[in-house]
Amino acid sequence: MKILKFGGKSLSNGEGIEQVVNIIAKRFFDGEPIAVVVSARGNATDELIEILDLAQSGKPYAARFDEFTAYQQEGIALSFFEEEFSTLSKLFEGVSLLGDYSEKIKDQIIAFGEILSAKYVTGILNQKGLKAKYTDARELIKTDANFGNAQPIETVSKKNVLGFFDSKEEIYIVTGFISSTLNGETTTLGRNGSNYTASLLANYLDAEEFQNFTHVDGIYTANPELVSDAKKIERLSFNEANELANFGTNILHAKTIIPLVEKNIPLRILNTFNPDSEGTLITSEQTDEGIKSLSVLNNVSLLNLEGRGLLGKTGVDARIFKVMADNAISVSIISQGSSERGIGIVVNTDKASEALIGLEKEFETDFYTRDVNRITVDDNISVISIIGQDLSTFHKPYTALIKNKIVPILFNNTTTGRNISLVIQKSDLKRALNVIHGEIFGVTKKINIAVFGHGVVGGTLISQILASAQKIEERKGIRLNLFAIANSKKLLLKKNGNTQNWKQEIAEKGVPYTIHDVVNFARENHLENLIAIDNTASKNFAENYFELIENSFDLVSSNKIANTLQYGFYKKLRKALAKNQKTYLYETNVGAGLPLIDTIKLLHLSGENITRIKGVFSGSLSFLFNHFSNEDKKFSEVLKEAISNGYTEPDPREDLCGNDVARKLLILARELDLQNEFDEIKIQNLIPEPLRDLSTPEFLINLHELDDHYNKLKISQKSGNVLRYVGELSGDLQQDKGTLEVKLVSIPESSALGQLKGSDSLFEIYTESYGERPIVIQGAGAGASVTARGVFGDILRIADKG
Incomplete structure (x- = not known):
C-alpha cells in the first residue's frame, strides 16, 4: 500500500481538487492499493480560527461563517454538510455567549476543516463512480489529552489502524491532523499534523511509500518564492531531511520523518499541479556530502542577555534553560562568548514575551548587583540555516554577505559541524538568501x-x-x-x-x-x-x-x-x-583601456621604488601632435580633423589647456601615496591668452590664429625632433610630495615617445630595480569604445x- 497525502492548496476549489481527483483515480484504476490522507481544504483552518476569535470577542461572525460554508460545499449538494455546519454553528454560538473558549473547544472546532475535506473528497470520488470510504482518524489515532499538540498512544493507535485497513477494494480517505483521547475527546496533532497522520499510517501499515503532494515540485535548494534560481533536489537522506525540518523547511517536520525512519519507508515530495514530476525522494540511503539546501526560520525572536558581572560565573546557562523549560519554550539557537558576558537565544516570537518575563524574574537579583546589564528582545530577525555547510568553506558565503553589507547578528554551527545557522535582520532576508545561494550552488x-x-x-x-x-x-x-x-x-x-x-x-x-x-x-x-x-x-x-x-x-x-x-x-x-x-x-582614468593604474598599484604594493613616470597621457593631444609633427599641415587643420573624429571635447580647449593631462598625472601620483594637490601642478596651457576667454563658437572660427605660433615651434626644433605634450612625475617620490609637470617638449623622433602613432598613449615607468630601462605601456589612449571597454x-x- 502507498499512503498519499494532499495539502490544503492541492485541495482548493477549481484546478486543485480536479487534479487531486484525477491523481487518485489514476492510481486506483492502475490497481495500486492506496490510502489518502487530506488536510483541510484551502485556508479552512485559519478561517475557522478567525471565526472563533470573532465569536469570542463578541463581534459579528455570521457573514464570515457563511463565506466559509459556501466555499466548503461548492460543487456538492447543499444538504451534504448539514450536520457538520449545524454542529459548528452551535459551537460558535456557545463561544460567543461565554466570551471565551478552551484549547479543547478549539480542537473540536478546527477538526472540522479535515472532516469537511475528507467527506468532500469522498463524495466527489463516489459521484465519479469510484469506491471511496470516508475515514475519521479520531477512531484510529488515540492520543493523550494535550489539546493542540497531542501525542499518539502507539500501541492502541497501531492496533486500531491494522484492524481497520482490511480491504484493498476501497480508497480510504482519511482525515489528517485530528485524533482523539481514549475517552473520545477530539484532539489535534499540532504543527504539520496531517503529514504526521500520514506518516503514522505508513509506519503502522508498513507502506511501500509515503507520497506527499504539495504545490511545488519537491524540496529545493532554497524557497523558490525567495530565490528564483533555486534548484530542485532529486534525492535526500532521512538525516538531511530531518536537518531541513529542524531548521524550518515548511514541507517537513521532524516528527513526520521519525515514523518513516523506523520502518525505512521512502518519502516522496510531489506536486499536485505537475503530476509528471518525479519530485524529491527521501530514503535512508546516504547521499554525497555537501551543502543541500538553505532553510529559513521566520517568526522567531532573539533574546540577548548581557552582563559584565557574569564573567567567570558558572550555571548561567542552566538558569536560562530552566526558565525555558518551566515555560515550555523551545530554543532553536544559542550563541555565547566563552566568558558568558553575552548570551543570545532564538525562540518563537509568540513565546518571546513569556521568555523575557521569565528571564527578568530569574535574574532580578543580578540586575540589582549589576551582574546583568540588560535583557532585550529583537523580533525583527530571521534565521538562515545552511544544511550541509561546514566551517572549512564557510568563509565563502560569509564573505559574500559582508561584500553585500549584510552583517550577521550571530552564527551558530551544530556539533556535527555540517550545519551553520545565521541570525540576520529580517529586512535582509531575501537578499541574503540570494547572495548565499548564488555563492554556494554555483548558479549564475x-x-x-x-x-x-x-x-x-x-x-x-x-x-x-x-x-x-x-x-x-x-x-x-x-x-x-x-x-x-x-x-x-x-x-x-x-x-x-x-x-x-x-x-x-x-x-x-x-x-x-x-x-x-x-x-x-x-x-x-x-x-x-x-x-x-x-x-x-x-x-x-x-x-x-x-x-x-x-x-x-x-x-x-x-x-x-x-x-x-x-x-x-x-x-x-x-x-x-x-x-x-x-x-x-577607475583604470580608465588614465590611459583609457590600458592597464596602467593596476600596474603602478602592483609595483607600489610590492615595495618597488618608482622614481619617475613620464608619458603622453592624452590620446587626443597624441593624435594632434603626431600628425602635426609628421605631416605638412597647419596646426588648425590637424585640430579640425581631431575634432571631426571625436578625439577632442566639443570645445577642444578642454584638451588644449592641459588640465585633463594634469588630472591624470595627479591620479598616478596619489597611487604612490603622494599628497600633491591639483594647484601644485605646473601646467603649460597650449591656448594663447587672447583665445582663452572666447565663446566656443568664436574660438572654433578663429582656430587659424593658432597656426603661426605652432608653426614657429615646429620649425625651431632640432633636426629629427618632434613635438609631444607630456606629463612627468619626478623628484623624491619617497617623500610626501613629488614634482608634477605638464608641458610641450621637443624630443628625438627615434625615442619611444617620439615614435608614437595615431592617438596612442605611452607611459614610461622608471623604478629603482629597472634603472634607466623603464617599463613601457603603450596603446590606444582615446576613443569612446576603448574607454567603455576599459x-x-x-x-x-x-x-x-x-
Whole structure:
C-alpha cells in the first residue's frame, strides 16, 4: 500500500481538487492499493480560527461563517454538510455567549476543516463512480489529552489502524491532523499534523511509500518564492531531511520523518499541479556530502542577555534553560562568548514575551548587583540555516554577505559541524538568501548595475553590456543586470534589467531623481552584488559616492574628478571604502583601456621604488601632435580633423589647456601615496591668452590664429625632433610630495615617445630595480569604445572577484 497525502492548496476549489481527483483515480484504476490522507481544504483552518476569535470577542461572525460554508460545499449538494455546519454553528454560538473558549473547544472546532475535506473528497470520488470510504482518524489515532499538540498512544493507535485497513477494494480517505483521547475527546496533532497522520499510517501499515503532494515540485535548494534560481533536489537522506525540518523547511517536520525512519519507508515530495514530476525522494540511503539546501526560520525572536558581572560565573546557562523549560519554550539557537558576558537565544516570537518575563524574574537579583546589564528582545530577525555547510568553506558565503553589507547578528554551527545557522535582520532576508545561494550552488551570479551618464562613453558601455551579457553568462556564469540608467535629469529603473530600447524609454518614461531613489529601489527589490558606474564628468556626482558605498555599491568610474579633488576628499573616500569593504576601480582614468593604474598599484604594493613616470597621457593631444609633427599641415587643420573624429571635447580647449593631462598625472601620483594637490601642478596651457576667454563658437572660427605660433615651434626644433605634450612625475617620490609637470617638449623622433602613432598613449615607468630601462605601456589612449571597454573590464573584475 502507498499512503498519499494532499495539502490544503492541492485541495482548493477549481484546478486543485480536479487534479487531486484525477491523481487518485489514476492510481486506483492502475490497481495500486492506496490510502489518502487530506488536510483541510484551502485556508479552512485559519478561517475557522478567525471565526472563533470573532465569536469570542463578541463581534459579528455570521457573514464570515457563511463565506466559509459556501466555499466548503461548492460543487456538492447543499444538504451534504448539514450536520457538520449545524454542529459548528452551535459551537460558535456557545463561544460567543461565554466570551471565551478552551484549547479543547478549539480542537473540536478546527477538526472540522479535515472532516469537511475528507467527506468532500469522498463524495466527489463516489459521484465519479469510484469506491471511496470516508475515514475519521479520531477512531484510529488515540492520543493523550494535550489539546493542540497531542501525542499518539502507539500501541492502541497501531492496533486500531491494522484492524481497520482490511480491504484493498476501497480508497480510504482519511482525515489528517485530528485524533482523539481514549475517552473520545477530539484532539489535534499540532504543527504539520496531517503529514504526521500520514506518516503514522505508513509506519503502522508498513507502506511501500509515503507520497506527499504539495504545490511545488519537491524540496529545493532554497524557497523558490525567495530565490528564483533555486534548484530542485532529486534525492535526500532521512538525516538531511530531518536537518531541513529542524531548521524550518515548511514541507517537513521532524516528527513526520521519525515514523518513516523506523520502518525505512521512502518519502516522496510531489506536486499536485505537475503530476509528471518525479519530485524529491527521501530514503535512508546516504547521499554525497555537501551543502543541500538553505532553510529559513521566520517568526522567531532573539533574546540577548548581557552582563559584565557574569564573567567567570558558572550555571548561567542552566538558569536560562530552566526558565525555558518551566515555560515550555523551545530554543532553536544559542550563541555565547566563552566568558558568558553575552548570551543570545532564538525562540518563537509568540513565546518571546513569556521568555523575557521569565528571564527578568530569574535574574532580578543580578540586575540589582549589576551582574546583568540588560535583557532585550529583537523580533525583527530571521534565521538562515545552511544544511550541509561546514566551517572549512564557510568563509565563502560569509564573505559574500559582508561584500553585500549584510552583517550577521550571530552564527551558530551544530556539533556535527555540517550545519551553520545565521541570525540576520529580517529586512535582509531575501537578499541574503540570494547572495548565499548564488555563492554556494554555483548558479549564475547576478550583478546589478546602475549606470550614471549615458553620453558617448556611457552609451557605448551600455551597448557593450547588452551585446555581451549572454556570452558572459554562458562563459563566466555572471548575469549582468542593468537595473538603472540615468543622466543628469532622468532615471530609468527596471528590476529585471533594461533592454536595447533604453534610449527611447528614458526619454519617454524617465523620471527626475536623486541618488536616494536608486538606493531605495535596490533595497526594496533586494538587489545584491551592486555596482554603480560613473560615466559623468560631474564634480557634484562624486559626492554621491559615499551614499552609494554605505549602501553596498562597489564603484567603477571613468570620471577623473573624484580622484583629483582635494587630498582630504581623496583620503575620506578611501576610508569609506575600507570601512564598508567596497571596491573602487577607475583604470580608465588614465590611459583609457590600458592597464596602467593596476600596474603602478602592483609595483607600489610590492615595495618597488618608482622614481619617475613620464608619458603622453592624452590620446587626443597624441593624435594632434603626431600628425602635426609628421605631416605638412597647419596646426588648425590637424585640430579640425581631431575634432571631426571625436578625439577632442566639443570645445577642444578642454584638451588644449592641459588640465585633463594634469588630472591624470595627479591620479598616478596619489597611487604612490603622494599628497600633491591639483594647484601644485605646473601646467603649460597650449591656448594663447587672447583665445582663452572666447565663446566656443568664436574660438572654433578663429582656430587659424593658432597656426603661426605652432608653426614657429615646429620649425625651431632640432633636426629629427618632434613635438609631444607630456606629463612627468619626478623628484623624491619617497617623500610626501613629488614634482608634477605638464608641458610641450621637443624630443628625438627615434625615442619611444617620439615614435608614437595615431592617438596612442605611452607611459614610461622608471623604478629603482629597472634603472634607466623603464617599463613601457603603450596603446590606444582615446576613443569612446576603448574607454567603455576599459570600464566594462573593471565591472567584470569586481564581478569575478566577488
